[in-house]
Amino acid sequence: MECQNYGINRTLERENLNLNPLQRGGVLPAAAREALYEFGDGYSVCDYCAGRLDEIPKPNIRGFLDDLAQFINADTVRTVHGAREGKFAIMHALCEPGDTIVVDGNSHYTTHLSAERNKLNMIEVPSNSHPEYRITPEKYKEVLETALDEKGEIKLALLTHVDGNYGNLADAAKIGKICRDAGVPVVLNCAYSMGRLPIDAKAFNMDFVVGSGHKSMAASGPIGVLGLKEEWADLVLSRSSRHEKKELEMLGCTSRGAPLATLMASLPYVMERVSKWDEYLKISRYFAAKMEEIEGVNQLGIKPTLHDLVRFETPAFHKIAQNHPRRGFFLYEELKKRKIVGIKRGQTEWFKCSVYGMTQEQVDYLVNAFHEIAGIN
Amino acid sequence: MECQNYGINRTLERENLNLNPLQRGGVLPAAAREALYEFGDGYSVCDYCAGRLDEIPKPNIRGFLDDLAQFINADTVRTVHGAREGKFAIMHALCEPGDTIVVDGNSHYTTHLSAERNKLNMIEVPSNSHPEYRITPEKYKEVLETALDEKGEIKLALLTHVDGNYGNLADAAKIGKICRDAGVPVVLNCAYSMGRLPIDAKAFNMDFVVGSGHKSMAASGPIGVLGLKEEWADLVLSRSSRHEKKELEMLGCTSRGAPLATLMASLPYVMERVSKWDEYLKISRYFAAKMEEIEGVNQLGIKPTLHDLVRFETPAFHKIAQNHPRRGFFLYEELKKRKIVGIKRGQTEWFKCSVYGMTQEQVDYLVNAFHEIAGIN
Ligand SMILES: Cc1ncc(COP(=O)(O)O)c(C=O)c1O
Ligand SMILES: Cc1ncc(COP(=O)(O)O)c(C=O)c1O
Numbered sequence: 001m002e003c004q005n006y007g008i009n010r011t012l013e014r015e016n017l018n019l020n021p022l023q024r025g026g027v028l029p030a031a032a033r034e035a036l037y038e039f040g041d042g043y044s045v046c047d048y049c050a051g052r053l054d055e056i057p058k059p060n061i062r063g064f065l066d067d068l069a070q071f072i073n074a075d076t077v078r079t080v081h082g083a084r085e086g087k088f089a090i091m092h093a094l095c096e097p098g099d100t101i102v103v104d105g106n107s108h109y110t111t112h113l114s115a116e117r118n119k120l121n122m123i124e125v126p127s128n129s130h131p132e133y134r135i136t137p138e139k140y141k142e143v144l145e146t147a148l149d150e151k152g153e154i155k156l157a158l159l160t161h162v163d164g165n166y167g168n169l170a171d172a173a174k175i176g177k178i179c180r181d182a183g184v185p186v187v188l189n190c191a192y193s194m195g196r197l198p199i200d201a202k203a204f205n206m207d208f209v210v211g212s213g214h215k216s217m218a219a220s221g222p223i224g225v226l227g228l229k230e231e232w233a234d235l236v237l238s239r240s241s242r243h244e245k246k247e248l249e250m251l252g253c254t255s256r257g258a259p260l261a262t263l264m265a266s267l268p269y270v271m272e273r274v275s276k277w278d279e280y281l282k283i284s285r286y287f288a289a290k291m292e293e294i295e296g297v298n299q300l301g302i303k304p305t306l307h308d309l310v311r312f313e314t315p316a317f318h319k320i321a322q323n324h325p326r327r328g329f330f331l332y333e334e335l336k337k338r339k340i341v342g343i344k345r346g347q348t349e350w351f352k353c354s355v356y357g358m359t360q361e362q363v364d365y366l367v368n369a370f371h372e373i374a375g376i377n
Numbered sequence: 378m379e380c381q382n383y384g385i386n387r388t389l390e391r392e393n394l395n396l397n398p399l400q401r402g403g404v405l406p407a408a409a410r411e412a413l414y415e416f417g418d419g420y421s422v423c424d425y426c427a428g429r430l431d432e433i434p435k436p437n438i439r440g441f442l443d444d445l446a447q448f449i450n451a452d453t454v455r456t457v458h459g460a461r462e463g464k465f466a467i468m469h470a471l472c473e474p475g476d477t478i479v480v481d482g483n484s485h486y487t488t489h490l491s492a493e494r495n496k497l498n499m500i501e502v503p504s505n506s507h508p509e510y511r512i513t514p515e516k517y518k519e520v521l522e523t524a525l526d527e528k529g530e531i532k533l534a535l536l537t538h539v540d541g542n543y544g545n546l547a548d549a550a551k552i553g554k555i556c557r558d559a560g561v562p563v564v565l566n567c568a569y570s571m572g573r574l575p576i577d578a579k580a581f582n583m584d585f586v587v588g589s590g591h592k593s594m595a596a597s598g599p600i601g602v603l604g605l606k607e608e609w610a611d612l613v614l615s616r617s618s619r620h621e622k623k624e625l626e627m628l629g630c631t632s633r634g635a636p637l638a639t640l641m642a643s644l645p646y647v648m649e650r651v652s653k654w655d656e657y658l659k660i661s662r663y664f665a666a667k668m669e670e671i672e673g674v675n676q677l678g679i680k681p682t683l684h685d686l687v688r689f690e691t692p693a694f695h696k697i698a699q700n701h702p703r704r705g706f707f708l709y710e711e712l713k714k715r716k717i718v719g720i721k722r723g724q725t726e727w728f729k730c731s732v733y734g735m736t737q738e739q740v741d742y743l744v745n746a747f748h749e750i751a752g753i754n
Contacts, residue, residue, distance in 0.1 A: 001444070001447055001448065001648070003441075003444050003644050003645045003648070004437060004440040004441070004443075004444055005437065005440075006436050006437040006438075006440060006441050006641045006642070007435055007436050007437050008408075008411070008412045008415060008416070008436050008638055008641060008642050009415050009436075010415045010416055010421060010424070010436075011415075013421075013424050014415070014418070020424065022419075022420050022423060023418070023419060023420060023421075023423075023424070025419065026418050026419015026420055026421075027418050027419065028417050028418050028419075031385075032417075033417060034385070035385045036413055036414075036417050036635070037413075038385060038386050038387045038388075038391070039385070039387060040405050040409075040410060040413050040597050040639075041391070041400070041403050041404050041405050041597065042399075042400060042402065042403015042404065042405075042591040042592065042595075042596065042597065042598055043399050043400060043403055043591050043592065043598050044387060044390075044400075044403075044597075044598065045598075046399060046400075047387070047390050047397065047400070058384055059383050059384050059385050059386075059387075060381060060382065060383040060384050061383075063381040063382075063383060064380075064381070064383050066381075067378070067380050067381055070378055071378065081458050081462075081599070081631075082633070084628045084629065085458075085628065088628060092494075109617075109619075109620045109623065109629060110628060110629055112617065112619050112620060113617050113620065113623055113625060113628050113629050114628060116617055116618065116619070116625055117469075117625045117626065117628065214419040214420050214633065214634055215419065215420065218419075219419065220417050220418065220419065220421075220634055220635045221419055221420050221421065221422075221632075221633045221634025221635065222458070222599075222631070222632060222633050222634050222636070240486075240489065240490050240493055241493065242486075242489050242493070243486045243489060243490065246486065246490055248490060248493055248494045249494065251461045251462065251465060251487060251490050251491060251494065252461065252486060252487055252490050254458075254599070255598075255599055256459070256591065256598045256599050257591055257597055257598025257599050257636065258413070258597045258598065258635060258636070259599070259634065259635070259636070261385055262417075264383045264385060265383070265385050267380055268380045271378070271380070
């Protein structure tokens with residue numbers, strides 16, 4: 001048989017300005033590109049494994065995990081395949097089928113899937129209404145307390161630190177405290193925050209934090225981070241009865257290859273950028289403000305934004321689409337002409353985007369392009 | 378804080394002759410190295426995702442999975458994070474905690490962990506005795522039938538196609554038929570075979586096959602393959618009730634990044650090498666025969682070997698170690714001097730190794746080195 005042509009290139013997305021929020025935090029720095037070269041082959045990180053991935057001395061995975069734990073202020077850290085696999089593992093270790101957990105209404109679909117795959121029921125904390133969609137501590141408390149009254153036991157609570165729809169940053173420390181006071185272990189989903197903004201698991205009162213290497217930590221996918229408080233290590237990192245070194249929820253080991261090498265190589269770079277989060281945020285706010293100069297472009301979510309992912313309602317562009325010969329495709333095509341990608345083809349009523357990591361010049365170029373397309377120049 | 382030095386290089390293992398069986402089948406061809414370059418960043422394969430990883434058109438994941446399904450003669454194929462994650466997903470979908478499954482006595486520890494993480498009981502089919510350790514169809518049948526008599530129901534059976542201890546190749550077609558006749562769904566663990574030797578899920582009478590990209594398919598880790606018969610698709614690939622496109626056991630999507638791009642890029646190369654498996658095997662047999670010319674070096678497992686992974690008992694080297702100033706380290710050090718790596722430091726009583734993918738000249742060089750070290754030149 002003959003293989004089809006798989007089109008294994010990504011020139012368009014690599015060489016143009018990519019506004020897709022999913023892609024902004026996973027761009028590799030040079031050190032990680034080198035790691036990819038060194039550790040590209042198969043089970044590359046496993047040469048010096050004595051049975052435990054997290055204890056491998058060469059490359060120094062053990063030292064890396066210690067540094068990472070310190071960086072996010074968690075007692076213990078493991079790498080997993082992604083944020084979702086981290087959430088699944090926590091739920092699998094703590095809950096039984098039929099148990100109920102509480103999650104925020106801005107949860108990512110992978111939270112729902114992790115729960116459903118574990119046969120758990122979910123009670124959701126609704127956000128406040130349009131246009132803010134904020135998860136408030138007050139509402140979280142109310143729903144958690146009602147859930148406890150009704151169910152008697154809530155095995156786990158989950159909070160999305162920054163959600164993927166509005167880029168809203170939740171008040172982790174307050175909601176963490178509410179859960180702690182209620183005696184409910186709580187997970188913070190940091191897929192969109194860890195590696196962008198400072199994470200302090202202890203200050204946030206969190207039992208668990210999960211992160212996403214490919215999403216926000218300048219790593220090659222798939223890889224994630226699971227951080228936990230010492231008191232959970234026995235349960236979540238319990239060992240196999242037969243293979244006493246091997247951790248069950250990790251199926252012995254998780255990220256056996258290049259993604260881990262890139263996560264390691266990127267850590268110094270990630271620590272540096274996290275320390276400058278304020279500057280990154282300033283550029284995102286500038287971008288959002290400039291976009292809102294277009295009449296009929298309105299940012300949703302918390303304002304001014306607390307994250308680089310911003311969602312706009314864009315009746316301005318939708319109106320143009322009605323009469324444009326290319327209809328809904330015009331926006332995508334006009335942007336592409338200007339070497340801007342990452343807004344879905346055909347989408348004009350609203351879009352999410354991020355300028356994370358772009359320079360002031362690039363952002364000005366983008367703003368100018370949108371203004372031009374909207375016809376306000 | 379300052380990051381430690383993680384020593385992110387692999388020069389020694391990349392530039393020397395590496396006998397570690399774990400590393401032989403995962404070396405990337407040039408096309409996969411290019412894919413790593415193109416798809417190194419974060420969620421790189423996700424630019425054109427409309428909700429389903431397996432249906433992405435660019436890169437052409439959908440077409441790739443069709444080709445791969447044809448190549449291993451399975452009805453449906455998904456990528457997973459590795460062979461173990463494939464086995465876990467199958468068990469999770471088919472079994473309930475407390476259920477019993479039958480596995481062969483040469484199973485990899487990841488089979489045991491997958492079962493234990495799913496809270497399943499295992500009944501093992503013992504291999505025959507030293508020095509062969511073969512899993513015979515007769516024994517498999519006997520144990521399966523007894524298990525069925527005793528338990529009433531066996532939810533799943535698993536067979537290791539080629540095991541990681543002796544490199545024994547099991548008679549998949551016969552044992553598959555035995556399970557089928559007994560009405561027990563059966564998984565073939567092809568971590569050490571898919572990508573090295575021909576796999577035909579249907580001819581093997583298998584309900585499921587799992588493979589390991591980083592182990593045997595010239596892919597960057599972690600990535601695996603899950604192949605299944607159509608009749609299992611509804612169960613194993615069941616969708617989320619809330620997110621109707623998303624497959625639960627995949628947590629929506631699995632290999633969202635570079636490993637998948639390398640697996641795709643390597644497929645033509647892998648198909649080519651699988652078609653020449655006889656030649657690869659011939660070199661491995663030659664190597665084993667030459668090693669056995671050393672008195673006190675004996676191959677274990679099926680003879681002549683049916684796989685490139687061979688395990689030797691090496692009293693010859695153990696004897697030298699007794700009186701050597703470097704004791705047990707002498708073998709590792711003597712090999713390293715000759716630019717040969719992959720045998721564990723300090724190990725002299727026995728070792729596993731593989732010359733998979735090496736040229737005749739390289740193998741002659743290796744044989745010569747071992748003969749020299751054993752003092753028979
Ligand atoms: C809030 C949030 N959580 C989780 C995820 C999933 O992350 P991963 O791919 O690491 O599982 C995403 C990705 O889109 C996300 O936005
Ligand atoms: C027979 C066998 N099965 C499974 C595995 C695990 O493969 P993966 O890393 O893809 O889970 C191995 C790896 O050593 C193996 O030898």
